[in-house]
Amino acid sequence: MKKTLTVLMMLAGLFMTSGTMATRNDKPPASRRNFVACPIVRDTKTMPCWLAEYDGELYFLGLQGSSASAFYPPQLNHQVLVEGTVTKEPRICGGIPLKPIRISVIAELNRGCNTLLPAEDGMEAPPAPARRFVDSMREPGKDTSQREFNVPFDFDSDYLTLHTTRIVGETARVAKAINATKVEVTGYRATTGLSNGKKFIEAESVAAKRANKIAEILIGLGLPVATVSVIAKTEPEPCDGVTDADQRRVTIKLIP
Amino acid sequence: MHSSRPQRTLLRCAIIATVGVALLSVWLRAGSARLQSSPKWIEAGAGGVLPAEMNFDNAYGKLGVLNTAGPIEMKGHPFFEPLGINPRGCVTCHQPSNAMSVSVESLRERWRITKGEDPIFAAVDGSNNPKLPQALESSHSLLLNRGLFRVGLAWPPVESKGKPEFTIDVVRDPTGVNLDADYGLKGANPTVSVFRRPRPVANMKYVMSPDDVFNIKTGTLMATDPDTGKPVGMNLMADSRHLTLKQQANGAYRDHQEGRQGGIRREDVEKIVAFEQQVFIGQSFDNWGGSLSEPNGPLGLGPRAMAEGKIHVLANNNRDPVFRLFDAWKKPETMAKELNDKQREFRASVARGNDVFMFRLFWIRDVAHINSIGLGNPIKRSCSTCHNVQMTGQDLAPGWVDVGTTNYPTWTEPPVFSDQAELPVFKVTCNKDALPHPYLGRVIYTNDPGRALITGKCVDVGSIVIGQFRGLAARAPYYSNGSAKNLRELVDFYDRRFDMKLAEQEKVDLVNFLSVL
Numbered sequence: 001m002k003k004t005l006t007v008l009m010m011l012a013g014l015f016m017t018s019g020t021m022a023t024r025n026d027k028p029p030a031s032r033r034n035f036v037a038c039p040i041v042r043d044t045k046t047m048p049c050w051l052a053e054y055d056g057e058l059y060f061l062g063l064q065g066s067s068a069s070a071f072y073p074p075q076l077n078h079q080v081l082v083e084g085t086v087t088k089e090p091r092i093c094g095g096i097p098l099k100p101i102r103i104s105v106i107a108e109l110n111r112g113c114n115t116l117l118p119a120e121d122g123m124e125a126p127p128a129p130a131r132r133f134v135d136s137m138r139e140p141g142k143d144t145s146q147r148e149f150n151v152p153f154d155f156d157s158d159y160l161t162l163h164t165t166r167i168v169g170e171t172a173r174v175a176k177a178i179n180a181t182k183v184e185v186t187g188y189r190a191t192t193g194l195s196n197g198k199k200f201i202e203a204e205s206v207a208a209k210r211a212n213k214i215a216e217i218l219i220g221l222g223l224p225v226a227t228v229s230v231i232a233k234t235e236p237e238p239c240d241g242v243t244d245a246d247q248r249r250v251t252i253k254l255i256p
Numbered sequence: 257m258h259s260s261r262p263q264r265t266l267l268r269c270a271i272i273a274t275v276g277v278a279l280l281s282v283w284l285r286a287g288s289a290r291l292q293s294s295p296k297w298i299e300a301g302a303g304g305v306l307p308a309e310m311n312f313d314n315a316y317g318k319l320g321v322l323n324t325a326g327p328i329e330m331k332g333h334p335f336f337e338p339l340g341i342n343p344r345g346c347v348t349c350h351q352p353s354n355a356m357s358v359s360v361e362s363l364r365e366r367w368r369i370t371k372g373e374d375p376i377f378a379a380v381d382g383s384n385n386p387k388l389p390q391a392l393e394s395s396h397s398l399l400l401n402r403g404l405f406r407v408g409l410a411w412p413p414v415e416s417k418g419k420p421e422f423t424i425d426v427v428r429d430p431t432g433v434n435l436d437a438d439y440g441l442k443g444a445n446p447t448v449s450v451f452r453r454p455r456p457v458a459n460m461k462y463v464m465s466p467d468d469v470f471n472i473k474t475g476t477l478m479a480t481d482p483d484t485g486k487p488v489g490m491n492l493m494a495d496s497r498h499l500t501l502k503q504q505a506n507g508a509y510r511d512h513q514e515g516r517q518g519g520i521r522r523e524d525v526e527k528i529v530a531f532e533q534q535v536f537i538g539q540s541f542d543n544w545g546g547s548l549s550e551p552n553g554p555l556g557l558g559p560r561a562m563a564e565g566k567i568h569v570l571a572n573n574n575r576d577p578v579f580r581l582f583d584a585w586k587k588p589e590t591m592a593k594e595l596n597d598k599q600r601e602f603r604a605s606v607a608r609g610n611d612v613f614m615f616r617l618f619w620i621r622d623v624a625h626i627n628s629i630g631l632g633n634p635i636k637r638s639c640s641t642c643h644n645v646q647m648t649g650q651d652l653a654p655g656w657v658d659v660g661t662t663n664y665p666t667w668t669e670p671p672v673f674s675d676q677a678e679l680p681v682f683k684v685t686c687n688k689d690a691l692p693h694p695y696l697g698r699v700i701y702t703n704d705p706g707r708a709l710i711t712g713k714c715v716d717v718g719s720i721v722i723g724q725f726r727g728l729a730a731r732a733p734y735y736s737n738g739s740a741k742n743l744r745e746l747v748d749f750y751d752r753r754f755d756m757k758l759a760e761q762e763k764v765d766l767v768n769f770l771s772v773l
Contacts, residue, residue, distance in 0.1 A: 041632075041634065043636065047636075048635075048636050050632065064631075064632055064635055064636060065631075066631065067472060067629065067630050067631060072630035072631075072632070073630075073631070073632030073633075073635075074632060074633075075627060075628065075632060075633035075694070076621070076633050076634060077622065077633065077694070077695055078633075078694070107691055107692060107694075108692065108697075109692060109694070109695070109696075109697040116619070116634070158475075159475045160470075160475030160476070161475065161630055162470075162472060162630075164475075165470040165472075165475060169469065169470070205689075213475075213476065216476075216477075217476065217477055220477040221469070221477070
C-alpha cells in the first residue's frame with residue numbers, strides 16, 4: 001500500500017514538472033492510443049523490441065536501431081509518451097503494432113520504469129530496417145524551391161536529432177541560395193489529447209527554447225542576424241488526439 | 257715470518273687494484289643502469305636529440321614512438337624546454353616512454369630518484385594541495401598513487417554565462433584544496449579543483465578530426481576553431497575545454513607551467529603544435545606475442561600503422577573494424593611458422609579479445625550522452641558502439657559520456673567518509689527548471705563533474721570525453737581519475753558496470769588485446 005502511494009506520488013510529481021494534465025475537450029478517435037506509461041524492453045534472439053502497456057493491452061512501439069533510424073526508442077528509468085494508431089497487423093514481440101507512432105521520453109527520472117524481459121521463443125523481432133548511418137545523410141540537397149520548413153520535436157523537448165538538424169541545415173542552404181531577406185522562425189507549444197480523456201500540455205517555455213535554438217543555429221550557419229526574426233507561441237496549440245505531435249514544432253519561413 | 261717489503265708492496269698493490277677494480281665494476285654497472293634508464297625520462301631543458309623512431313620497455317613489451325618529421329634537437333625546442341616560471345616543459349608530463357603521458361610507475365621512480373624535487377611534483381598541480389608541505393610524499397599521493405594532476409576550474413563554469421544549472425557543494429575533500437580560503441570554492445576566485453590524468457599527446461590527426469557541422473550529442477552546431485571558423489573535434493580534453501592544440505598549449509602554459517604574463521610566444525605555440533601533430537604511438541612489441549608490426553600481421557598495430565591510417569572512419573562494423581582485422585592471428589595455421597606455441601596462444605587470445613571488443617553484446621545502460629541521445633536505454637550493443645573511431649577507439653562524435661567512473665554509485669571509490677577516500681566529493685544539486693541528468697536526476701554525488709564544469713549543464717555532470725586506446729601498456733593507471741590501476745581493473749569495471757557476465761577467458765583476452773594497442 002505504502003509502495004503504491006509512493007508510486008502515485010511520484011507520478012503526480014512527474015506530471016506537474018514535465019507536462020501539465022488537464023481535462024480533455026474531445027476524445028481521440030477509437031483507433032488512437034495516446035498514453036503515458038513505463039516502457040518495456042524485450043530481448044529477442046536478434047534486435048530488442050520496445051513495448052508499452054495501456055489499459056490492459058500491450059503495444060509494440062518499435063525496434064532498437066541507431067541514430068540514423070526513423071524510430072528513436074524510449075528509455076528505462078523514464079516514462080514515455082506514446083501517440084499512435086492501432087493497426088490490424090500481427091503482434092510483434094507480443095504487442096499490437098502502432099502505426100504511425102511518435103514517442104517522447106519524459107525527461108524526469110522515474111526509477112519505477114525498469115522492466116527488461118528476456119528473449120523467449122515465439123517473441124521474435126522482425127528484421128531491422130537497414131538504415132545505417134552513411135555520410136550521404138549529411139550531403140546537402142539541390143532543390144531551392146521550398147520556402148517553408150517544419151522542424152518536429154519530442155514532447156517538452158528542444159533536442160534536435162540527426163534528422164532534424166538536417167532540416168535546419170537545408171533551411172540555411174536554401175535561405176542563402178535565394179538571398180532570403182527575411183527568415184521567420186516560429187516556435188510552438190503543443191497539447192496531446194490522451195486516450196484517458198486528459199490533455200497533456202507542454203511547458204510554457206518550450207516554444208521559445210525551440211525557436212531560439214533554431215534561430216541561433218541558422219545565424220551560426222551564416223544567415224545575417226538582421227534577417228532572422230523569432231516568434232514564440234506560448235499559448236498551447238489545440239489538440240485533436242491525432243495530429244497533436246505535429247504541433248510540437250518550429251516553422252521557418254523564407255522570404256526572398 | 258714477515259713478507260719482504262717488495263712482496264708486501266706487491267700485495268698492497270694487488271689489494272688496492274682488486275678493490276679498485278671492484279669499485280670500478282660497481283660504478284660501471286651503476287652507470288650502465290643509468291644509461292639504460294635515463295633515456296626513458298626526458299628532463300625539460302636537458303637537450304639532446306629525440307630520434308625519429310623509439311622503442312621503450314614496459315611491463316607488456318615495448319612501446320613504439322614514431323616522429324614522422326625525423327630526429328629533433330630538443331635543445332631550444334619549446335615542447336622540451338621550460339617556458340614558464342616553474343622548470344617544467346610540455347615533455348615533463350608527456351613523456352615519450354609513457355605514450356606521451358605519464359605512468360604511476362615512472363612518477364614513483366622520479367620521486368625516488370629526485371627525492372621529490374622533480375618539477376613534475378610542482379606544488380601548483382603536482383600536489384594534492386599547494387599549501388601542504390611539499391617535501392612530504394603524502395602531499396603528492398594523488399599523483400604518486402593514481403597519476404592525477406590538479407585541474408582548477410573557474411566557478412561558475414565558463415560557458416554558463418554566470419548562470420549554471422546547478423549548485424555545487426564540497427561534501428568532503430581529503431586534499432583540503434576545495435575548502436581552502438585561497439584555492440577553494442569560497443575563495444576570491446572561486447575554483448573547483450578536480451584531479452585528472454594527462455592525456456597522450458600523440459596520434460593527433462585522429463583525436464582532432466572534426467565530425468560534422470552539427471554536434472549529435474547536443475543537437476546544436478559544433479564548436480569551431482576561433483582562428484579558422486571551421487568545426488573542431490572536441491575530443492582533445494577530458495572536458496573539451498580546449499578545442500584546439502593551440503588553445504591547449506596556451507592553457508597548459510598558464511596552468512601547468514605557471515606561465516608568465518603575455519602568454520606563450522606565437523612561434524613557440526606553432527612549434528609545439530607541429531610536433532604534437534607528427535608524433536604517433538602504438539605498442540610495437542609484446543613480451544609474449546613478439547613483434548606487433550609484421551608485414552602479414554594485423555593492420556592496425558604499431559606506430560607506423562597509426563601514422564598511415566585514415567582519419568574519421570566510423571568502424572563499429574565487421575568489414576573494417578576499429579583496430580582493423582586480426583584474422584592473421586585467429587588460427588594457428590594462419591600464423592607465421594617460426595612462432596612457438598606460447599606466441600601462437602597469445603596471438604589467438606588477442607584476436608579473441610578483439611572479437612569481444614567488437615562483437616560481444618551486452619546491455620549498455622544509463623550512460624548519459626549515449627543512451628540519452630536517441631539510441632534508447634538500454635541498448636544491446638558492444639564496446640565498439642561507443643569506442644567507434646578506427647585506430648583510436650574514441651567516439652566519432654564529441655565523445656563526452658557519463659559511463660559512471662566519477663559519479664556515485666557506479667564509481668569505484670571507497671565510501672565518502674572512509675579514511676581511505678582520496679578524492680574530493682562534491683554534491684551537485686540541479687535547478688528545478690533545468691533538464692535533469694538522465695539517469696541520476698537532480699542530486700548527484702561526484703568526484704569530478706567533468707564536462708558540466710565547463711557548460712554548467714546538469715545533463716553533463718560526470719561526463720568525460722572518451723580517451724584513445726593506444727599505448728595503454730605504457731601509461732597505467734586508467735580512466736580520467738586513475739581509478740583502474742591496471743588493464744584488468746579497467747575490464748572488471750565494465751564487467752560490473754554493465755553486468756556483462758564476462759567469462760574469465762574473455763577478460764584475459766580483452767586484457768591481452770588492450771595491451772597490444
